[in-house]
Amino acid sequence: ASNRVRGIILHDILAAVVGVEDLEPAIVAALHSGELTEEQAHQVRELLEKRLDEARGRGWFPEQGAEVLNEVSLIDTDGQVYRPDRVVKTEGEVIIIDYKFGEHHSKYERQMKKYAELWRRMGYDDVSAFLWYIQTGEVVAVK
Numbered sequence: 001a002s003n004r005v006r007g008i009i010l011h012d013i014l015a016a017v018v019g020v021e022d023l024e025p026a027i028v029a030a031l032h033s034g035e036l037t038e039e040q041a042h043q044v045r046e047l048l049e050k051r052l053d054e055a056r057g058r059g060w061f062p063e064q065g066a067e068v069l070n071e072v073s074l075i076d077t078d079g080q081v082y083r084p085d086r087v088v089k090t091e092g093e094v095i096i097i098d099y100k101f102g103e104h105h106s107k108y109e110r111q112m113k114k115y116a117e118l119w120r121r122m123g124y125d126d127v128s129a130f131l132w133y134i135q136t137g138e139v140v141a142v143k
Contacts, residue, residue: 007101018068066090074118084115094119096129112142
């Protein structure tokens with residue numbers, strides 16, 4: 001599959017993952033729907049298991065005590081709709097994560113700054129935002 005299509009499929013799988021235990025059912029669903037072959041499912045499983053393991057140490061896939069919002073829309077006062085890939089809310093803290101599958105672009109950082117601004121305007125003071133490049137595992141903290 002092309003990198004673009006692969007990114008869309010990986011994104012859809014991650015959108016179905018609230019906790020690490022959701023990864024396997026999400027991969028199986030993509031396999032059964034024909035989005036992945038058996039070989040691709042094996043490769044995706046290896047990649048995403050590794051990435052989720054890395055991310056757990058960052059608190060992005062907590063086992064308990066957090067509210068996880070995947071693909072939840074935020075509406076700005078001007079009616080503009082924004083949809084971060086993943087938001088993890090714990091007591092007093094909001095972590096925003098956006099999955100990326102290609103090259104770096106400055107527009108991604110602007111997008112993340114907007115997400116963080118919206119959460120701050122909703123009354124959350126401790127907000128952090130990260131771009132997570134799934135293929136490489138690189139994480140970019142957006143200030």
